[in-house]
Amino acid sequence: MSGTMDLARLEMLRVLRNKRYMIFTIGLPAVLYLAFGRSQTTAYGVEFKAFYMIAMASIGAFSGALTGNAQRISQERKDGWIRQLRITPLPAFGYVTAKIIASLVTTVPSIVIVLVLGRFYGDVQLAPWKWIAIGVVIWLGALAFAALAIAIGYRFMPDTAQPIALFVYLGMSLLGGLWFPLTGALGKFAEGLPTYQITRIGTDIIGQGSFPIDRVAIILAWLAGFVALAALSVRSTAEKI
Amino acid sequence: MMTVGNPGPSGAPVVSFEEVSKVYGQVRAVDGLSLDLRHGETVAFLGPNGAGKSTSLDMLLALRKPTSGRIRVFGSDPYTSVKSGRIGAMLQSGGLMPEVTVREMVELVTTMHPRPLPVDQTLKRAGIADIANRRVDRLSGGQTQRARFALAIVGESDLIVLDEPTTAMDVESRQMFWANMHAEVAEGRTLLFATHYLEEADQAADRILVINKGRLLADGTPAEIKERAGAKRISFRLDPVDEAFLLGLPALVNLEIRRDQIHIQSSDSDRTLYALLDAGYRPREIEVSSLGLEQAFLAITAEDDKNGSADQRDKETVR
Numbered sequence: 001m002s003g004t005m006d007l008a009r010l011e012m013l014r015v016l017r018n019k020r021y022m023i024f025t026i027g028l029p030a031v032l033y034l035a036f037g038r039s040q041t042t043a044y045g046v047e048f049k050a051f052y053m054i055a056m057a058s059i060g061a062f063s064g065a066l067t068g069n070a071q072r073i074s075q076e077r078k079d080g081w082i083r084q085l086r087i088t089p090l091p092a093f094g095y096v097t098a099k100i101i102a103s104l105v106t107t108v109p110s111i112v113i114v115l116v117l118g119r120f121y122g123d124v125q126l127a128p129w130k131w132i133a134i135g136v137v138i139w140l141g142a143l144a145f146a147a148l149a150i151a152i153g154y155r156f157m158p159d160t161a162q163p164i165a166l167f168v169y170l171g172m173s174l175l176g177g178l179w180f181p182l183t184g185a186l187g188k189f190a191e192g193l194p195t196y197q198i199t200r201i202g203t204d205i206i207g208q209g210s211f212p213i214d215r216v217a218i219i220l221a222w223l224a225g226f227v228a229l230a231a232l233s234v235r236s237t238a239e240k241i
Numbered sequence: 242m243m244t245v246g247n248p249g250p251s252g253a254p255v256v257s258f259e260e261v262s263k264v265y266g267q268v269r270a271v272d273g274l275s276l277d278l279r280h281g282e283t284v285a286f287l288g289p290n291g292a293g294k295s296t297s298l299d300m301l302l303a304l305r306k307p308t309s310g311r312i313r314v315f316g317s318d319p320y321t322s323v324k325s326g327r328i329g330a331m332l333q334s335g336g337l338m339p340e341v342t343v344r345e346m347v348e349l350v351t352t353m354h355p356r357p358l359p360v361d362q363t364l365k366r367a368g369i370a371d372i373a374n375r376r377v378d379r380l381s382g383g384q385t386q387r388a389r390f391a392l393a394i395v396g397e398s399d400l401i402v403l404d405e406p407t408t409a410m411d412v413e414s415r416q417m418f419w420a421n422m423h424a425e426v427a428e429g430r431t432l433l434f435a436t437h438y439l440e441e442a443d444q445a446a447d448r449i450l451v452i453n454k455g456r457l458l459a460d461g462t463p464a465e466i467k468e469r470a471g472a473k474r475i476s477f478r479l480d481p482v483d484e485a486f487l488l489g490l491p492a493l494v495n496l497e498i499r500r501d502q503i504h505i506q507s508s509d510s511d512r513t514l515y516a517l518l519d520a521g522y523r524p525r526e527i528e529v530s531s532l533g534l535e536q537a538f539l540a541i542t543a544e545d546d547k548n549g550s551a552d553q554r555d556k557e558t559v560r
Contacts, residue, residue, distance in 0.1 A: 003353035010349050014340045080336030084392065087302045087335065089326040090353045239305050 004094040004101075007085075011102035015068070025064035025110045029056040033114055037122045043181035044203040053118030054202035055178045058138050058195065060110035062178075063169055065103045065145040070165035073099065073153025083241050096150055096234060103146035104139065111138050126206060134202045140219065141198045145169075147226040154233040194222040253316065255280050255400055255431045256301065261310035262455075263296050270296040272455035273310070278400075278433060283426050285446035286435040289542060293455035294435045295333070298404055301433075302330050315399065322400075326355045329398030331389050333405050337377045344373040347391050354396030366421050367391035368414065382409035390418070394425065401425065403434040407441065419445050439538055453542045467537040473510035474532055477524035479503055491516050494540065506532070506540070 015021050033056045043051035076082055085095050115135060118124040126134075148168070152161050173179060176195025177187070190196035197215040204211035254277040263271040271293040278284055288294050299305040300312055303320035314322035322328050338346045347364060351357045364370040369387050372380065380388060386409045393401055406422075407415045422445070426432050436442055442449050443463045451459040451466065459466050480501045487496055492509035503524070507513040510529050517524065532540075 003349075006349055006352045010338070010341055010345060013345075017340060076336065076339070079339070080332070080334045081338055082336075083304065083332065084335035084337065084389075086304060087323055087328070087330045087332065088350055088353050088392070089324050089355060089396075091324070241304070 003088075003090045004097050007090065007094060007098035008101040008105075011098055012105055015064075015102060015106045018068070021064060021068060021106070025060045025068070025106075026113060028063075029060035029110065029114050030117060032056055032059075033117050034121065037117065044200060045207045046203045047124075049118065049122035050124045050206050051181060051199070051203055053114055053122055053124055054134060054138070054199050057111045057114035057118075057134075058141060058198055059173060059178050060114060061107045061138050061142040062145045062173065062195070064107055064110055065142040066149050066169050067162075067165045069099060069103060069146060069149035070152040070156075071158055071162040073150060074156055074158040074161035077154060077237075077241060078158055086241065093234075096230070099150060100143070100146050103149075104143060107139060107142040111135055111142075124206075130205050130209075133205055137198055137201050137219075140223065141194055144194060144219070144223040144226045147223070147230040150230040151226065151233040154230075154237050192218065194219045254278060254313075255282075255315060256433070257313045258297070258301075259311045259313075261297075261300065261307045261312055263293075263300060263305065264308045269455055271300070271307075274452070274455065274457055276450060276457060276460065278431055280431055281426070281429060282448055283432045283446050284434070284448045284450060285442035286433060286450050286452065287437075287439065287442055287538060288435075288452035290437075292452045294452060295404065296455075297452070298330075298332065298402060298433075298435060301402060302328065302332070326353075326396050327398055328400045328402060329393040329396065330402040331393035331404060331406060333408065335389055335392075337380075337385065337388055337392075339378045340376065342374050342376055343369055343380070343388055343391075346377055346388070347373075347395060350392050351395040354398075356397040358394070358396055360395075363391050363395050366394060366425075368417060368421075383411065383414060386410055387414070387418075398430070400431045400433070403432070405435055405437065407436070407438065415441075451538060451541055453545045456545075458541050458545050466541070467532060468508065469537070469541065473507050474528075474530050475503075475505040475507055475510055475514060476526075476528045476530075477503055478526050479522060479524045486520065487517075 033052060037049050037052050037056075039048045039052070041048045082095055112135070115131060149165065152165050152168075156164055172193060172195045175182075175186070175190055176193040177190050177199060178195055182190050182196070197218045201211045201215050201219075204215070256276075256278040258274050258276045261271055261274045262269060274293070274297060286294050286297070296305065300307050301314065301319055303318070303323050312319050315327050323330075338349070341349075344360065344364065348360050351360050351363065361370070364373050367387050367390050369384065369391055372384055375384075377388065386406070390403070390406060393403065407418055410418060419441075422432065434445075447462060449459070449461065449463055449466050450457060459469055461469065478501045482498055482501065482503065484496075484498060487493075487498070487503065487505070490505070490507075491512045492507045493505060493513060494508055495506035497504040505513060514527070514529070
């Protein structure tokens, strides 16, 4: 296990050194919140600034977990780094585990920064448990996208993995209502997506202090699906790495 | 097949392949390969491209599973041996971690090893101490190769497996590499390396395995391999030439006639030459020289390719 943790630590260091992470995962959501966070409308029954805080925290977390990871994993597979690790004493799932741990840790700042902006720039006032619950739900979503990144990274070459990850990310975030709240038919369709459900759990917590369990079930179903897809991808490519 | 004459190595085999085959669709990459490596040996794995060297090493390192047959390493399966750190390996296809420094990467792999060696020592042995703080993705070809090698020696592994270790190295670093490698083996390790530099196999290995089309063709010391291939070359001038007679000479492996200039490849130059003299011929300008391992290797694989295509023809006529 020590090898896995050391690998995770080095992975985090890499992410933090990466400019793209700083711009898209940390910078972009914060800037967008500063630009539009004070809009005086409502969404999903709460003030826009509260909705937008949840949406932007999710945007940063999911882009970090999905688009950054998928392309890296694919590249490292192509370059033979995964192969190299397989001939070291690192445990079988050490590489994948380290990637997930690194994702979960490097996602925290992107969530926290937007929540802090929401509190002090957007003046969103919540009980402590609500802040924690919102953070944890978004974090859980990032876990699902980290698993999806593994599936994409193991299945596709870097030049296809990158657009595929970006396409999925844009689709999930747009149709899930992260860029702007959805109503009508689009809103109905969005209910099947984890991104939408994560946002709605957030707004439900803020608005009425509770949320329907169905929302959690949908998120967990996606999480389980992505994890299974990741495990399948890792296993089926074992002889090709 | 030749037997191995090294008296030194003894005890249970470090590595054993028992009738190992690997089939990809229609292709038999490895075809019933059996071999044993003994403790303390330095063994070269020789073969042309596509001979099955890489697939064999991949199976030895648990990266691929044999279609049939069994591989044992230190009495257990390859996977267990790799994960317990008993094998240190470097593959041509192995990559390095991007966006970190050489030292960070070597430190990382060192912490994974159950019997780690000091990082500074590893860096020095691999000849990369001076570039330890450089980023891995900014190394030259030779530096990358040395960094890869460092990962194979981060701990006290009992078996070291190297796939074309000196590719992309200049002559000087190649010599330094082998000097370090001999030090490693002197500490009681077993070394298996694949190479296409025959000179390197000749100088560094005390045993050579020649593999072609997934099968083991020869197994012996460099001297034995050369001998087996008909490794003496006899040249002389003779006038007139009786080709039929020359072809009937004992121990003859290959005959080449250019006007009065004759070149013979022989597995026993003394016998060949005596027979020629006994028949009353008086050749002029006699020269007897040893073939290099390269010619020996080419002779062995060419013979195998010839037999292979002959088999193919036989089968076709039967049909």
